[in-house]
Amino acid sequence: MTGKVDSRPTMDDVAIEAGVSQMTVSRVMRGTGQTSEQVRHRVEQAARKLGYVPNRLATSLRDETTPLIAVVLPTLGNRVFSEVLDGITATLSGRGLQPVFGVTEYSEATEEELVRDLLSWRPQGIILPGLEHSDATRIAIRAAGVRVVEVMDIDGDPISIAFGLSQYAAGQATARYMLTKGYRRFGYIGSQGARDLRAVKRFNGFRDAVRDSGGQILVEHVSDGPSSMIEGRRATATVLSAPDRPEAIYYSNDDLAAGGIMHCLSHGVTMPTDVALAGFNGLPFLEALPIQLTTVETPRLEMGIRAAQHLIDDHDTSEVPRVIDLGFHLIPGQTS
Amino acid sequence: MTGKVDSRPTMDDVAIEAGVSQMTVSRVMRGTGQTSEQVRHRVEQAARKLGYVPNRLATSLRDETTPLIAVVLPTLGNRVFSEVLDGITATLSGRGLQPVFGVTEYSEATEEELVRDLLSWRPQGIILPGLEHSDATRIAIRAAGVRVVEVMDIDGDPISIAFGLSQYAAGQATARYMLTKGYRRFGYIGSQGARDLRAVKRFNGFRDAVRDSGGQILVEHVSDGPSSMIEGRRATATVLSAPDRPEAIYYSNDDLAAGGIMHCLSHGVTMPTDVALAGFNGLPFLEALPIQLTTVETPRLEMGIRAAQHLIDDHDTSEVPRVIDLGFHLIPGQTS
DNA sequence: AAGCCTGATGTTTACGTAAACATATGCGCC
DNA sequence: GGCGCATATGTTTACGTAAACATCAGGCTT
Structure with missing residues (x-):
């Protein structure tokens, strides 16, 4: 016996209302099989009246x-x-x-x-x-x-x-570009600890390319939390105040790098002469920056x-x- | 008869493998009811062996x-x-x-x-x-x-x-703030046609507040597509080149407003003296802008x-x- | 030693849908 | 005018799970 007051109407309820069988309701709902104009109309009316909504759980199980x-x-x-x-x-x-x-x-x-x-x-x-x-x-x-x-x-x-x-190749390409510009002493700023495996791969590519050309990574600053502009700004301040200050900084993504740009702008650090920066992703908001970041656009x-x-x-x-x-x-x- | 080669294993399959009934498998899986240590172990082993994954469609239907x-x-x-x-x-x-x-x-x-x-x-x-x-x-x-x-x-x-x-109140608040700063002749830049109903409400609040104080909206520029910085930039160029040029522009969101800032920076338009701008949302990327946008931060x-x-x-x-x-x-x- | 509880397991059923198969009605054909 | 076939509709069943109820063995009570 169907027709419980509280529950959602089923095909059975619609069937009773329209005076047909459940199977006919199913046919009308899906527009499959043979159905007469008249029955189709009655069923649709009944369905609308009861507020019938098919149950996909049942369909999918079946x-x-x-x-x-x-x-x-x-x-x-x-x-x-x-x-x-x-x-x-x-x-x-x-x-x-x-x-x-x-x-x-x-x-x-x-x-x-x-x-x-x-x-x-x-x-x-x-x-x-x-x-x-x-x-x-x-x-x-x-x-x-x-x-x-x-x-x-x-x-x-x-x-x-x-x-x-290829995250590795992206890191490598960034490094090679920076190397052609003459930079040799690098810093790296990342986030998410070592959990962001793709960032790790990029950095590996970057580091390998740097080392192959006799350059060096002076400092790696990887914070544990999520990446953000503010974190990038903080990290950049730290890295630039180190005794062994890098000529260029590679960031694991654009948010951090944008924070780096913010730091430089606020502290009169000229880019790229005082320090060069590069990010990753090519996010649209970079357009809003007063200075175009070197980055890698991803699809x-x-x-x-x-x-x-x-x-x-x-x-x-x-x-x-x-x-x-x-x-x-x-x-x-x-x-x- | 279960055990079809191709299909995902069910509780029945696990039951046969473990030499118990389907119901016992159900009990073990959910840790409900009474089950002996021995049977529990056999069932778990069988489940693991067959790679059993519960079917939530069935559970939810049931x-x-x-x-x-x-x-x-x-x-x-x-x-x-x-x-x-x-x-x-x-x-x-x-x-x-x-x-x-x-x-x-x-x-x-x-x-x-x-x-x-x-x-x-x-x-x-x-x-x-x-x-x-x-x-x-x-x-x-x-x-x-x-x-x-x-x-x-x-x-x-x-x-x-x-x-x-209250989107209306947010628009109103923005207008009142701008009015206290002395602006009276406004422009409005929006997107998504009139489909973004919340943007419409904000603008209504803005417009009403402006009119109440004797100010006026000189131009409304609402494009049909999605909002973006580039669209905001274009729209701003258009609005500022109109014969009846506004003193201030209200944007339906920060992306458009940031585009406005871009336009002004590239064309030597000084903010807020040549034109004042205000956006909406308080998105984090605003921090990256060389100049802080007047906006409304939302939760x-x-x-x-x-x-x-x-x-x-x-x-x-x-x-x-x-x-x-x-x-x-x-x-x-x-x-x- | 019969009765009875307790813990462990099994059997039946329902959830809502749709394929497969069954039935009924009517109509054309020779 | 009976046969066959198309069209319209109904009946049965299965999908996988879990509640409710049934069964069964063993131990404890008196």
């Missing part, structure tokens, strides 16, 4: 498929990732797919738990940040047989396919779009793991 | 409840909303709740469809931007009997409860946190509609 795409991101505190998410959502919407997501705050343990939770929704696919994941995460994903796309990074072995850029939106697109397209799950390099673009600025 | 919170946002293209989302996610995670979300791109029709889609997941609650929604949206939500929180705005009648600020993170918190707390659904004013804070800058 069909053993969902319109969900799981999305994992390190944080929403950085514009970079909301742009990736933007690309994903824009691509999914209109195709009847919906994102369910969560953030790891750069913790591998959180990622593990999050992935388990997300997979329990039986999503069509999952988008993960970076290529480094715990064994448990990999096993869970493999067992789920779900399609995976990794984004942001291509330095390593993807589970299936990765859309991103953030495109990574999201391509990742989502890949999950939409019908691909073979057994494909060979591969990486798609979406490249990056060094923007020479006035700070170096 | 329990008639989900751990989902639906989130609707106008866009991810503006930092404001990713900050709100950040507040929501941070508050939900750790409580076993998950956000499912979508963006409307400022379209009421899209919102309607999106809300219907989201409600079909039978979420615990739904978070909507603003107080203006189509009748169909309201009806769907009412029928769903789902808990609703509206965020951003408090100028109007909430469906149930709203956490936000973006807090709106997200409070909204999510309200859905977590056990509230009476039949409560009287009400609005919670989280206030705003005018930041006097160097541009006015």
Whole structure:
């Protein structure tokens, strides 16, 4: 017996109201199979009257498929990732797919738990940040047989396919550019401790390139918290007041670097003569700075779009793991 | 008969592997009821061996409840909303709740469809931007009997409860501040056509305050696309080259206003003597500007946190509609 | 030693939907 | 005028889980 006062109406309720069977309601709702004009009308009326809303939990359970795409991101505190998410959502919407997501705050343990939770929704696919994941995460994903796309990074072995850029090469390119400008004595400013693995890779590329040319990294200042302009400003003050003051500073991202510019402007430190600066990401807000930062533009939106697109397209799950390099673009600025 | 080669393992599969009944597996998985140490161990082993992942679709269908919170946002293209989302996610995670979300791109029709889609997941609650929604949206939500929180705005009648600020008052406050500084002839620059209803309210507050004091709005420049610094720059150039040039410009948000600052800096227009500027939001990137923008700081993170918190707390659904004013804070800058 | 509780496990059922199969009605055809 | 076929609708079942209820073994009580 259906018709409980308090509960949401089901197809059964609509069926009774319209004087037909539940199956007929199902047919009318989806516009499949054969239905007479008359019945269709009655059912639609009944559905509207009762405020019927289909229950996707039931549909998905029954069909053993969902319109969900799981999305994992390190944080929403950085514009970079909301742009990736933007690309994903824009691509999914209109195709009847919906994102369910969560953030790891750069913790591998959180990622593990999050992935388990997300997979329990039986999503069509999952988008993960970076290529480094715990064994448990990999096993869970493999067992789920779900399609995976990794984004942001291509330095390593993807589970299936990765859309991103070589973080190592980006660091290297930045270093080489600075080296051509004549700088040899560098400082590095980062954040998130060593948890931001892509920042670590960039710095490795930067450091290797510097060392190969006989340059040196005089000081590494990596704070533990999230990156922000104010933190970059503080860190820059510290680094520049050290006895062994660098000629140039490489920042793990634009927020920190912009803070560096703020410090220099407020303290009469001339860029690039007193100190040269370089950041990473090419975020739009850089346009607002009084002086153009040297940075590396990354295909953030495109990574999201391509990742989502890949999950939409019908691909073979057994494909060979591969990486798609979406490249990056060094923007020479006035700070170096 | 279970054990289909291709499909994900279910409790039945684990049960067979462990030589117990499905129900026992369920008990072990959730740690409820009575289970012997021995059986528990066998079941856990079997589950691990088969890579069992619970199916939340089934659980939710069976329990008639989900751990989902639906989130609707106008866009991810503006930092404001990713900050709100950040507040929501941070508050939900750790409580076993998950956000499912979508963006409307400022379209009421899209919102309607999106809300219907989201409600079909039978979420615990739904978070909507603003107080203006189509009748169909309201009806769907009412029928769903789902808990609703509206965020951003408090100028109007909430469906149930709203956490936000008075957009009208914010516009008014900005105008009054500008008026005390002696400006009387104003320009307005907006975007998103008239779709950004909160921007419209702010402008109404601004305009009313200006008119009340005998000032006037000489020009209104509202472009149709999304807001961006570059658009603000273009618009500012246009407005300042008009024959009836305003003494001060009010922008619908900080991105546009920052573009205005860019224009002035590049064209030797001195702020605030040649023209005064004011924005809205108090986004962190303003810190990067060479000159402090007059703006209104909004409690973006807090709106997200409070909204999510309200859905977590056990509230009476039949409560009287009400609005919670989280206030705003005018930041006097160097541009006015 | 019969009765009875307790702890451990099993069986049945319902959640809402949709495929597969079953049934009914009517109409054309030879 | 009976056969067959198309069209419209109904019935059964399964998806995976968990509450409610049923069963069963063993030990304790008197």
